[in-house]
Amino acid sequence: MISISVKTLSSLLRGLQVVETIGSAQPVGLTELCRLLDEDKSALQRVLVTLHQAGWIRQLGGSPPRWELATKIVTLAGQAHSASSLLSRARPLLSGLRDATGETTHLALLEGRKIVVASVADGTHTVRTALPIGQVHPPETSAAGRAIFAHLTPAERAERAGTAAALLTAAEYDEIRTRGWSLCEGAVQSGSTSIGAAIFDITRAPQGAIVVSAPDSRLTSDAYASVGTLVRDAARRLSGR
Structure with missing residues (x-):
């Protein structure tokens, strides 16, 4: 990629930061926004009026x-979401994996230091794992995070982790990388077990994971290997491997 030195628009950056902050703290007043963003009230008020006029906030x-x-x-x-090539390619794989297991499957993508649910195929059972699109999962303990972290260096894991103490050992990450899938037993949602496998971009860097989640009463230890193989194979197809 060619790098071009261009001066950024500080007002645009400020506006985007305000939108992100409102999204994470809404509904939120001017005083609280000033505190969160460390901004002057009069300057921030102009940003809010501009965003409101443009239709981004109300x-x-x-x-x-x-x-x-x-x-x-x-x-x-x-x-x-509809136009994304990755999401378009993932949907039939998620549906196929859901049909093969009967359980909820989802695609989680790595966004900076966050792991975000990007697409979901709901399970066929009445009692099933429910995942809203946009939900953020902890990278240290979620199946998606563990699958992704297995393909990062120790330094990269430490940099992206919110809680370093929650990271697995190097040997555990090696095991995930070797077998091709990760496991989360109730660490994110009590009573739910998840199995994930990393997906990769064109440079072979991990960009997300495919995950199957189910109540731990159905997804038991004797099914881990078979479900893990299905998840691993689906992730490899999505990665073009």
Whole structure:
């Protein structure tokens, strides 16, 4: 990739930071936003009015008024979700894996230091794992995070981990990498077990994971290897391997 030195637009960066902060703290008032962003009230008020005029945020009633994201964000996210090549290729694989196991399957993507649920195929059972798109999973303890971390260096794991003490040992990551799938037994959601396998981009760097999740009463230890193989194979197909 060619690197071009271009001066960034500080006002645009500030606006994007405000949108992200509102999204994580909504509904939120001006005073709280100033505290979270360490911004001057008058300057931040101009940003809020601009974002509101552009349709990205909306004001709730009450005194003092509070702000939340407008539906324009959801519309844009839906359009991106439908158009994404990776998500389009993942959907039939997730559905096939769901049909083979009867359990909820999802694609989780690595976004900076976060692991975010990007696509879901709901399980066929009445009692099943429920995962909303956009849910953030802990990289240290989730099946997706463990699968991804197995393909990172120790330094990269430490940099991305929120809690270093929750990381697995080097030997445990080696085992995940060798067999091709990871395991999470109730660490993210009590009573739920998940098995994941990493997917890779064109440079062979891990960019996410495919995961099967189910109540631990159905996904028991005697099924780990067979389900793990299915998840691993689906991840390899998505990665083009």
